Amino acid sequence: MDVMRIEGGNPLRGSIPISGSKNAALPALAATLLTEEPCILENVPDLSDIRFMGKILHYLGAEVEQTEATTWKITAANVAPRAPYELVRKMRASVCLMGPLAGRLKRSEVSLPGGCVIGPRPIDMHLKGFAGLGMGINIENGYVQLEASRARGNHIFLGGRHGSTVTGTANVLMAAVLTPGKTLIECAACEPEIVDLCYMLKTMGADIEGIGSPILIVRGVDKLHGCTFKILPDRIEAGTYLIAGAMAAEKLTLQNMRVADQAALIDKLREAEVSIEIDSPTCITVRKSSSPLRPVDVVTHPHPGFPTDLQAQMSSLLSVTPGLSIVTEKVFPNRFMHVPELQRMGADIAIEGPNAIIKGKTSLSGAPVMASDLRASAALILAGLVAEGVTWVLRIYHLDRGYDDIEGKLKAVGAIMNRLPESEMPKELNPQAA
Ligand code: EPU
Numbered sequence: 001m002d003v004m005r006i007e008g009g010n011p012l013r014g015s016i017p018i019s020g021s022k023n024a025a026l027p028a029l030a031a032t033l034l035t036e037e038p039c040i041l042e043n044v045p046d047l048s049d050i051r052f053m054g055k056i057l058h059y060l061g062a063e064v065e066q067t068e069a070t071t072w073k074i075t076a077a078n079v080a081p082r083a084p085y086e087l088v089r090k091m092r093a094s095v096c097l098m099g100p101l102a103g104r105l106k107r108s109e110v111s112l113p114g115g116c117v118i119g120p121r122p123i124d125m126h127l128k129g130f131a132g133l134g135m136g137i138n139i140e141n142g143y144v145q146l147e148a149s150r151a152r153g154n155h156i157f158l159g160g161r162h163g164s165t166v167t168g169t170a171n172v173l174m175a176a177v178l179t180p181g182k183t184l185i186e187c188a189a190c191e192p193e194i195v196d197l198c199y200m201l202k203t204m205g206a207d208i209e210g211i212g213s214p215i216l217i218v219r220g221v222d223k224l225h226g227c228t229f230k231i232l233p234d235r236i237e238a239g240t241y242l243i244a245g246a247m248a249a250e251k252l253t254l255q256n257m258r259v260a261d262q263a264a265l266i267d268k269l270r271e272a273e274v275s276i277e278i279d280s281p282t283c284i285t286v287r288k289s290s291s292p293l294r295p296v297d298v299v300t301h302p303h304p305g306f307p308t309d310l311q312a313q314m315s316s317l318l319s320v321t322p323g324l325s326i327v328t329e330k331v332f333p334n335r336f337m338h339v340p341e342l343q344r345m346g347a348d349i350a351i352e353g354p355n356a357i358i359k360g361k362t363s364l365s366g367a368p369v370m371a372s373d374l375r376a377s378a379a380l381i382l383a384g385l386v387a388e389g390v391t392w393v394l395r396i397y398h399l400d401r402g403y404d405d406i407e408g409k410l411k412a413v414g415a416i417m418n419r420l421p422e423s424e425m426p427k428e429l430n431p432q433a434a
Contacts, residue, residue, distance in 0.1 A: 008366055013413060018255065022236075028196070039075075099173065130172065166302075177224065245288070
C-alpha cells in the first residue's frame with residue numbers, strides 16, 4: 001500500500017484542469033447496458049472506481065474498450081443479468097446496475113454491496129421504486145433479484161428522511177426508460193449527475209421530461225440506441241481544489257469546470273471572505289486571503305444545497321479559520337471519520353450528533369493520519385498542505401477511487417507531496433507497522 005508524504009506550507013500557484021465526474025460516469029457506464037449498440041463516453045476520469053465498473057461490465061458480457069485516455073467505448077450486445085458479490089462488494093455504486101439490467105433483460109440479480117464507513121447506506125428507496133414499477137423483488141443469499149416482465153409505468157415517490165436518493169433515482173430512471181407506460185418519479189434527486197444521466201438517456205432515444213426538476217416524467221420506449229456522450233466535469237473535484245485554494249493559494253485557477261454547479265460552495269467561501277473570481281462559466285480563480293478568514297456555519301443538503309461530498313474538506317478549511325464554525329451533516333449524519341484524524345493534527349473539533357463544532361486555529365501540525373474514505377482522504381491532504389511540518393496520509397487507495405491524479409495536479413501548482421510505498425515511511429511514525 002502507498003502513503004502520501006506532504007510537506008506543508010507551500011503556496012499553490014498555477015492552474016488545475018478538472019476531470020470528468022466520477023459520480024456521473026459511473027451511472028453513465030451502467031446505462032450503456034440499456035442498448036445492444038455501442039456507446040462512446042468522453043471525458044471519463046481515470047479512477048479506480050471507473051476501471052472497476054469497466055471490469056463489472058466486461059464480466060456481464062459487454063465489450064469494454066478504452067479508445068483514448070478519457071474515452072471509453074462499451075458495446076453491450078449480449079449481457080448476463082447477474083453481478084456477483086466478489087465484484088459488487090468493492091464498489092457500492094454497482095447497485096446502479098440493477099435498474100438498467102432489469103430494464104433491458106427484464107430480470108437482474110445483483111449482490112448487495114455491504115457496509116460503508118460513511119454510515120448506513122440502505123437501498124430501501126431503490127427497492128420501493130422497483131416495486132412501484134411492478135417488479136417482483138426477492139432478496140436471497142445477499143442478492144437482490146428483480147423480475148420485471150410485468151413491469152409498468154407508475155407514480156413513484158423517492159423522498160426519504162435525508163432527502164431524495166441519487167443512485168436510487170438513477171436506478172429507477174434507467175429501469176423506467178424501457179418500461180412500458182408513463183412513470184412519474186416524484187422527489188427525484190436533482191444532482192447535476194442525474195441531469196447528465198437524463199441527457200445521456202435522451203441521446204439514446206429515451207423520452208424524459210422535467211430534467212433537472214424533482215419531478216421526472218418518463219414514457220417507456222421499446223428500445224434505446226447507442227450514443228456519443230461527454231461526461232460533465234467533476235464538481236466535487238473542483239470544489240475540493242477551490243477549498244485547497246482558499247487554504248493555500250497565492251493564485252489558483254481551476255479550468256474545465258462548471259461554475260454553475262458550485263453555487264452553494266462559492267456562497268459559503270465568499271461568506272468566509274475568500275477571494276473568488278469567476279473568469280468564465282468554466283473557469284474560477286481563488287486566492288488565500290491575506291487576512292484571516294471568517295468562521296461560517298455549513299449545513300449539507302441534497303443539491304442545490306451544500307454537498308455532503310465537500311463537508312470533510314470544508315471542515316479542514318474551518319479548522320484553520322480562527323473562530324467558531326458549526327458543520328451540520330444532514331445527508332449522512334455519521335460522516336465524520338475525518339475528525340479524529342484532523343484532531344491528531346491539532347484541530348479542535350467536537351462532534352455532537354450530526355454537528356461538528358469547530359474552534360478554528362491559526363495552524364495545524366503535520367502528523368501521520370489514516371484515510372478512511374474518499375472525501376475524508378481529500379480533507380487530510382488539504383490539511384497536510386497547510387500544516388506545519390510533514391503529514392503522512394496512510395491508506396490513500398481511497399483517494400485513487402475518486403481523484404484523477406491528485407498528486408500530479410497538486411504538485412504541478414507547487415505542493416510538495418509524494419506517493420511512496422508504505423515501507424519507505426519511518427517505522428516509528430507508522431501506526432500500522434507495530
Ligand atoms: N438512503 C436511504 N435509502 C435508500 C437510499 C438512500 O435511506 O434507499 C439515504 C442514505 O442513507 C443517505 C441519503 O439517503 O442518508 C442519501 O443517499 P443517496 O442514495 O443519495 O446516496 P448515494 O446515491 O448512495 C451518491 C454519491 C455519494 C454522495 C451521495 C449524496 C455516487 C456513486 N455516490 O450516493 O458520493 O455522497 O450520493 O450526494 O453517486 C462520494 O463520491 O464520495 C460519495 C459517497
